[in-house]
Amino acid sequence: MVETIILSPLRQKMHNRIDKINELIRENLSLIIHDFISDNFVSISSVDTSKDFSYSDVSIMVLNDNFSVIDTLNKKSFKIQSMIAQKIQLRKTPKIRFHLDRSEAEAEKIDNLIKEI
Numbered sequence: 001m002v003e004t005i006i007l008s009p010l011r012q013k014m015h016n017r018i019d020k021i022n023e024l025i026r027e028n029l030s031l032i033i034h035d036f037i038s039d040n041f042v043s044i045s046s047v048d049t050s051k052d053f054s055y056s057d058v059s060i061m062v063l064n065d066n067f068s069v070i071d072t073l074n075k076k077s078f079k080i081q082s083m084i085a086q087k088i089q090l091r092k093t094p095k096i097r098f099h100l101d102r103s104e105a106e107a108e109k110i111d112n113l114i115k116e117i
Contacts, residue, residue, distance in 0.1 A: 021090070022047040025056055028087045029080070029096075033060075036076055037069055045101040049094050056094040059101040066100050073098040 026047045033042055041063035049056040062069045073080070077096045085093040 018049050018051065021053070021088075022049050022056070024088050025049065025058075025084060025094070025096075028084055029058060032080055032083050033073065036073065036080070040064055040069055042069060045103065053090065053092050053094050056096055058096060058098050059103075060098055061101045061104065070098050070100050 026044050029047070030044055033044070043061045045059040045061050047056055047058050060070065060073070074097070077098065081093055081096045084096065
C-alpha cells in the first residue's frame with residue numbers, strides 16, 4: 001500500500017524554496033570549484049541544505065585522488081562560501097561542507113555481489 005503525504009502549503013513552499021536554493025548553490029559551486037581544482041575531474045552529485053540554512057552538505061564525485069580533493073575543498077570552504085554569498089543574495093549563506101559521494105562505489109560493490117550469485 002502506498003501512502004500519499006500531503007504537505008501543508010507553508011511546508012510545501014519551504015520545501016520548494018530549499019530545492020531552489022540547492023540548485024542555485026549547485027550551479028554556482030560547479031563554476032567555483034573548477035577555479036580551485038583544475039587538475040582533476042570533479043562533479044557535484046547533490047546539495048542538501050538544512051531547513052534553517054545553517055549548512056549545505058555537498059556530495060562530490062572525483063575521478064582521481066578523492067580524499068585530497070575533498071580535503072582541499074573543505075580547507076577552502078570559507079572562501080568558497082564567501083564567493084557563493086556574492087553570487088546568491090540570501091539573508092544567511094549556509095556553511096558549505098564537502099563529502100565524497102560513494103554511491104557509485106557502493107553500486108559497483110552491489111553489482112559484483114549480484115554477479116557472484
